[in-house]
Amino acid sequence: MDSPYLHSPALSQHSPSDYDREQDEDPQAGSSRLKPAAQLTLMRYLQDLPDADIPPSPVPPRFHTGRLPNSKAGDGKPRLLLMGQRRSGKSSISSVVFHKLPPSETLYLETTTRIKKESMHSFMDFQVWDFPGHLDYFDPAFDVDNIFDEIGALIWVIDAQDEYLDAIMRLNTTILNLQHSYPNINVEVFVHKVDGLSEDYKSDTFRDIIQRVQDELSDHGYENAPVSFYQTSIYDHSIFEAFSKVIQKLIPQLPTLEALLNSLCSNCHIEKAYLFDVLSKIYIATDTSPTDIGSYEICSDYIDVVVDVSEIYGWDRPSENGHKENPEIDETGNNDAESLITMERKGNNYLYLREINKYLALICLMGDDSPAEKKALIDYNVGVFQQALGQVFPRAER
Numbered sequence: 001m002d003s004p005y006l007h008s009p010a011l012s013q014h015s016p017s018d019y020d021r022e023q024d025e026d027p028q029a030g031s032s033r034l035k036p037a038a039q040l041t042l043m044r045y046l047q048d049l050p051d052a053d054i055p056p057s058p059v060p061p062r063f064h065t066g067r068l069p070n071s072k073a074g075d076g077k078p079r080l081l082l083m084g085q086r087r088s089g090k091s092s093i094s095s096v097v098f099h100k101l102p103p104s105e106t107l108y109l110e111t112t113t114r115i116k117k118e119s120m121h122s123f124m125d126f127q128v129w130d131f132p133g134h135l136d137y138f139d140p141a142f143d144v145d146n147i148f149d150e151i152g153a154l155i156w157v158i159d160a161q162d163e164y165l166d167a168i169m170r171l172n173t174t175i176l177n178l179q180h181s182y183p184n185i186n187v188e189v190f191v192h193k194v195d196g197l198s199e200d201y202k203s204d205t206f207r208d209i210i211q212r213v214q215d216e217l218s219d220h221g222y223e224n225a226p227v228s229f230y231q232t233s234i235y236d237h238s239i240f241e242a243f244s245k246v247i248q249k250l251i252p253q254l255p256t257l258e259a260l261l262n263s264l265c266s267n268c269h270i271e272k273a274y275l276f277d278v279l280s281k282i283y284i285a286t287d288t289s290p291t292d293i294g295s296y297e298i299c300s301d302y303i304d305v306v307v308d309v310s311e312i313y314g315w316d317r318p319s320e321n322g323h324k325e326n327p328e329i330d331e332t333g334n335n336d337a338e339s340l341i342t343m344e345r346k347g348n349n350y351l352y353l354r355e356i357n358k359y360l361a362l363i364c365l366m367g368d369d370s371p372a373e374k375k376a377l378i379d380y381n382v383g384v385f386q387q388a389l390g391q392v393f394p395r396a397e398r
């Protein structure tokens with residue numbers, strides 16, 4: 001990006017303590033805290049979803065409600081279950097997305113032998129369960145209800161570089177088994193490791209897998225199953241994009257967020273706007289104009305730049321009780337400076353970033369007819385958006 005001009009020191013620093021995580025290897029193993037370096041990134045804030053103020057809308061929500069129809073325990077922490085064959089890449093996905101493990105280091109991950117459970121305390125509390133590839137989940141020895149009763153999404157990982165017929169067969173068996181007790185489960189199929197495939201082979205494989213899954217389900221009388229397919233790889237942004245879409249289905253306020261972003265885009269001539277969870281780089285909402293991976297990549301890389309700058313110039317914000325997380329830093333900046341703006345020139349377009357709260361940032365790809373001279377107006381509109389967001393997610397403001 002040429003001639004960047006930073007208006008401010010960008011996002012304030014997040015301390016490792018922001019990323020609270022519990023991990024148990026096994027129900028029997030108990031829980032233990034991990035070291036900060038391994039701490040999580042996707043986090044916090046929808047904890048009190050039921051309190052969220054959802055403006056009335058004549059349009060019924062198109063997405064999962066977040067108050068999960070399968071929920072029996074009702075603790076409101078949806079589960080993402082990572083399932084699939086051995087060595088398909090489940091642990092790598094979880095490590096890269098939630099622990100920022102460099103993709104090349106996944107080569108050294110050991111095979112998972114027991115169910116690995118992790119609780120993410122984030123803008124939304126949820127759990128990620130990584131299953132060993134060899135487990136038969138419907139073995140009578142397993143308490144199936146315990147596994148599936150709080151489910152948010154079942155993520156089935158298929159290694160596209162390997163023989164996948166067995167994986168498809170197991171996936172279909174799983175979906176059909178779950179149909180009786182949990183008909184509303186979101187099944188998300190990650191056709192994974194597509195980085196090693198040629199473009200043609202990649203799309204042929206993708207189509208073939210979709211076809212086989214759908215054919216077999218409809219042979220069993222199960223039409224229009226809620227199964228979504230994604231092409232993913234840990235070596236590019238595709239895995240983050242796919243996870244973004246999976247997570248979005250668990251956010252009940254999504255239609256409201258999209259409507260707010262649409263309105264912001266049309267008023268400010270914004271080409272594309274994303275609401276990002278800064279550290280995980282998962283976007284929790286975007287406007288409803290067509291999404292392309294290119295714009296997501298630009299915004300995601302831009303977050304990296306901003307986070308790097310904030311490592312140097314950021315400051316600790318007051319915590320909820322008014323104390324600084326690092327009392328040694330005597331920061332004199334005012335609180336307003338926590339919402340910051342950075343704009344950069346790239347070709348004819350601008351990227352506009354504004355920190356919305358501790359966890360979320362708004363990033364916009366500005367249209368040609370929205371010059372930097374109008375920044376004051378854009379700031380104002382983004383301020384209005386920020387206030388509206390505070391009403392939709394009251395907890396985010398705390």
Ligand SMILES: Nc1nc2c(ncn2[C@@H]2O[C@H](COP(=O)(O)OP(=O)(O)OP(=O)(O)O)[C@@H](O)[C@H]2O)c(=O)[nH]1
Binds near residue numbers: 088194195232
């Ligand atoms: N090329 C490529 N390799 C990947 C990708 N994701 C994971 N891998 C590799 O796949 C191998 C297996 O990954 P794991 O994450 O251990 O697989 P797993 O599904 O957790 O395996 P189990 O624990 O045995 O169930 C590792 O060597 C990873 O580096 C990807 O997107 N592309």
